Amino acid sequence: MKTILKDSLYTQVRGKILRIRQLTELEKLFEIALLEGQSLDHEPGQFVLISIFGVGEAPFSVCSSPTKRDSFEITVRKVGRLTSALHLLEPGDEVGIRGPYGRGFPITLMVGNDILIVGGGLGIVPLRSLIHYIIDNRRNYGKVDILLGCRTPQNMLFGDEVEHWEERVDVDFSCTVDQADPEWTGNIGRITSLIPGINLDPHRTFATVVGPPVMYKFVIQELRKKQIPDRQILVSLERRMKCGLGRCGHCQIEHLYCCQDGPVFTYEQIKDIKEAI
Numbered sequence: 274m275k276t277i278l279k280d281s282l283y284t285q286v287r288g289k290i291l292r293i294r295q296l297t298e299l300e301k302l303f304e305i306a307l308l309e310g311q312s313l314d315h316e317p318g319q320f321v322l323i324s325i326f327g328v329g330e331a332p333f334s335v336c337s338s339p340t341k342r343d344s345f346e347i348t349v350r351k352v353g354r355l356t357s358a359l360h361l362l363e364p365g366d367e368v369g370i371r372g373p374y375g376r377g378f379p380i381t382l383m384v385g386n387d388i389l390i391v392g393g394g395l396g397i398v399p400l401r402s403l404i405h406y407i408i409d410n411r412r413n414y415g416k417v418d419i420l421l422g423c424r425t426p427q428n429m430l431f432g433d434e435v436e437h438w439e440e441r442v443d444v445d446f447s448c449t450v451d452q453a454d455p456e457w458t459g460n461i462g463r464i465t466s467l468i469p470g471i472n473l474d475p476h477r478t479f480a481t482v483v484g485p486p487v488m489y490k491f492v493i494q495e496l497r498k499k500q501i502p503d504r505q506i507l508v509s510l511e512r513r514m515k516c517g518l519g520r521c522g523h524c525q526i527e528h529l530y531c532c533q534d535g536p537v538f539t540y541e542q543i544k545d546i547k548e549a550i
Contacts, residue, residue, distance in 0.1 A: 283371075283518075284371070285322075285324065285369045285370065285371050286307060286308065286309050286311050286369070286370055286371075287307075287308040287309060287367050287368075287369065287370070288305040288306065288307050288308060288323075288367065288368050288369070288370045289305065289306050289308055289365065289366075289367050290303055290304070290305055290362055290363070290364050290365065290366050290367070290368065291304045291305065291306050291344055291364060292304040292364060293362070293363070293364060296348065296430050296431065296432075297427065297428060297429075297430065298427075299350050299351050299352070300348055300349065300350050300351075300430060301348070301349050301351075301359075301360055302336075302346055302347075302348050303346065303347050303348075303349060303359070303362075304337075304344050304345075304346050305344060305345055305346070305347070305368065305370070306343060306344040307344075307345075307370065308367075312342065313335070313345045313372075313373060314339070314373075315335050315339055315345065315372075315373035315377070315402075316339065316373070316376075316377030316378065316380065317335075317338065317339065317377050317378045317380060317399070317402040317403035317406050318334075318375070318376070318377030318378040318399055318402065318403065318509055318536065318537045319334075319335055319372070319373040319374060319375050319376075319377040320332045320333060320334045320335060320372060320373065320374055320375055320399075320511070320514070320517070320532075320536065321333060321335060321345075321347070321370055321371065321372035321373050321374070322369075322370070322371040322372055322374070322517050323347065323359070323368050323369070323370060324368060324369035324370075324371075325355065325358050325359065325362075325368055325369070326369065328354065328355055328358045329354065329355045330355070330369070330371075331355045331356070331515075332374075332511075332514045332515070332517060332532070333347040333348070333349065334347065334348075334398050334399035334402070334511065335347060335373060335399075335402055336348050336398045336399065336401040336402050337401070337402055337405065338402055338405035338406040338409055339402075339406060340405070340406060340409040340410075341405075348395075348398045348401075348430065350395065371517060372517060374517040374518070374532055374533070375517075375531075375532055375533065375535060375536050375537070376533075376534065376535055376536070376537050376538075377537055378403050378481060378507060378537050379507070379537075380403075380406060382479075383414065383479045384413045384414065385413070385414070385415065386414065386415055386477050386478065386479050387414070387415040387416040387417070387418075387473060387474060387477050387478045387479070388407060388414055388415070388416070388417045388418070388478070388479055388481070389418045389420070389471065389473060389478055389479070389480040389481070389496075389501075390403065390404060390417070390418065390419045390420065390480075390481050391420045391464060391468070391480065391481065391482045391483075391484070391492055391496075392419075392420070392421050392422070392482075392483055392484060393421075393422045393423070393464050393483070393484025393485055393488045393492075394422070394423055394424065394428070394484055394485055395430075395484075395485075396482075396483035396484035396485070396488075396509075397421060397423075397430050397431065397483075398430070399483055399509055399511070399536075400481065400483050401431060401434070403481060404419065404438070408441075408444070411443055415477065416445070416473070417443065417444045417445065418444075418445045418446075418447075418471055418473070419438055419444060419445070419446045419447070420447050420448075420449075420464060420467045420468065420471075421435065421446070421447070421448045421449075421464075422448070422449050422450070422451075422463065422464030422467075422484070422488075423448075423450055423451075424450065424451045424452060425450055425451065425452050425453075425454065426450055426453065426454055426456070426457050427454070429448075429450075435448065445471075447460065447467045447470075448460065449461065449462055449463070449464055449466060449467055451463070463491070464484070464488065464492065465491050465492055465494075465495050468492070468495040468496065468499070469495065469498075471499070473499060473501075475499055475500040475501045475502070475505075476502070478499075478501055478505060479505045479507060480496050480501050480505065480506050480507065481507045481508075481509075482496075482506065482507065482508045482509075483508070483509040483511075486512070486550075489508060489550045490550055493506060493508075493540060493550065502541075503539065503540045503541040503544060504539050504540075504541040505539070506539065506540035506541075507537055507538070507539055507540075508537070508538055508539075508540060508543070508550075509535065509536045509537050509538075510526070510531050510535050510536050510538060510543070510549065511531065511536045512524055512526075512531055512536075513531070514531055514532045514536070515532075516532070517532050518532065518533070519532055519533040519534075526543075526546055526548050526549050527546050527548065529542075529543070529546070529549075
């Protein structure tokens with residue numbers, strides 16, 4: 274009988290790398306299968322702690338859907354010692370895993386409603402889990418809009434999937450870049466420029482926002498202009514998370530711990546906290 278990894282918050286289990294895919298110059302996608310009879314059983318928006326013996330441990334958002342039962346995926350940007358070590362691994366190598374941790378997107382509460390997904394840069398990583406889950410359960414949700422922004426076309430993650438989302442008749446997809454190249458034929462500008470053109474019913478719309486901190490204030494301003502209630506604006510604050518258990522205090526924002534109380538919050542929860550947005 275399989276046990277669920279999240280039932281043992283302090284226990285680290287082994288995971289085997291099944292597949293590695295180079296996404297951009299700096300980012301790689303890792304598909305990992307849990308060993309020892311474990312299953313991850315995560316929610317979109319949650320994260321895991323990945324470790325390499327003798328190197329260290331760091332948090333990473335799960336970017337695959339919970340409907341993917343036998344393995345899960347993370348995206349790793351090469352920026353430091355641990356991530357550089359991860360980029361040197363090959364299929365068949367093992368890593369340590371703890372989690373999943375935190376509060377994800379309220380997928381049950383969102384059932385029957387319209388969904389607006391706004392992702393900037395690496396924000397598409399945790400949102401990919403939500404997008405795949407919604408597509409796999411498409412009949413449970415109303416109108417779905419996906420807005421994606423990145424710095425340049427070369428920085429765009431999951432390019433093949435982006436093309437698939439754009440081609441779907443049951444998803445409205447728009448993408449923009451800050452700086453275009455000669456081959457780019459799409460939108461140019463900040464992601465906020467895409468929001469005014471979205472046709473939505475604010476009372477039945479849940480808006481999910483993930484991206485660089487500078488993006489949040491301006492995106493939320495546009496969403497509130499659309500009269501989406503604060504309780505239906507969902508943001509992920511993956512900031513300075515380290516232990517995953519709310520013990521180290523690195524991710525504390527006033528009385529909240531991003532790793533335990535979040536990383537997904539409603540705007541209603543955090544709008545009066547100065548450091549949050």
